[in-house]
Amino acid sequence: RAFQIAIDGVASTGKSQTARLLVQRLDGFAHIDSGAMYRAITLKTFPLKPAVSSTAWAEQVAAIAENTQFHFAGSRLFMDGEDVSTDIRSLEVTRAVSAVAAVPAVRSALVRMQRDFASAPGRGSRGVVMEGRDIGSTVLPDAQLKIYLDGQVLVRAERRFAEMHAAAKKAGLPLNVTLEEIMADVQRRDTADFERKTSPLKKADRAVVIDTSFLSLAEQVGMLEVLARE
Ligand code: C5P
DSSP: OOEEEEEEESTTSOHHHHHHHHHHHSTTEEEEEHHHHHHHHHHHHTTOOSOTTSHHHHHHHHHHHHTOOEEEETTEEEETTEEOTTGGGSHHHHHHHHHHHTOHHHHHHHHHHHHHHHHSOOTTOOEEEEEESSIIIIIOTTOSEEEEEEOOHHHHHHHHHHHHHHHHHHHTOOOOOOHHHHHHHHHHHHHHHHHOSSSOOOOOTTOEEEEOTTOOHHHHHHHHHHHHHO
C-alpha cells in the first residue's frame, strides 16, 4: 500500500512549507495540504447570505463541500479547475476558516476526498505527505509515520508577522495589522482547533512530537527526512 506520512500540529508551525520541502527530498511522494482544502471551501462560502454558523449557513456550506472538485498539482491547489493557491492565503480566509472547518458535513466530505488522494496518490507516486490537524488521528490513522509540530505562540505569531510584512513590502502595500493582532488570531485558531467537537486537534497515537520554536525550516525538514528514511 501507499506510504503515508501524516503531519499535524498547531497553526503557523510551517507545516505546509515543511511538507513541500520534504516531498522535494523524498522520491515519488505527493503533497496534500488538507488545510488548503478547508481554506478553498471558505473562499467559496463568501457570497453566502445567512449568518455564519446558523443552521441555514451550515447546510449551504456542506452542500458546497460536497459539490467541489479538488486536485493538487505539485503544491498548487485547483478547485473546480481553477488555481486558488494564492487567494486562499488571505487574512479574510484565515479568519473565517475555523467556522467552516467546524461543520461536521464539511469535514466528512473533505476527509473522504483526502483518503481517496492517499490511496491513489497519482502516477509514479509511492506515497503521500499529508498535513493538517486530524490527519494522524482521523484521516490516515494507519499512516506509517506521524509527526506533530508544536511551537510557542509568540514565536509562531512573529513568523507569520514577518511573512506578511515581507509580502506587503513586495507588493508595495502598507501592512495594516499588528503583531498583537496576529498573535490573537493564532491563539483564536488554536482554541478553535483544540475545542472543535468533530476531530479536534490532538497528538495522534505513535506521533513524533517536534517543538519548532527554536528550529529553522531547514532543520525541521532535515529531522523529518531522517524519520521518513528510517
Ligand atoms: O493549515 P492551515 O492553517 O492552512 O489550515 C486552515 C484551517 O483549516 C485551520 O485553522 C483549521 O481550522 C482547519 N483545518 C482542519 N483540519 C485539517 C486542516 C486544517 O480543521 N486537517
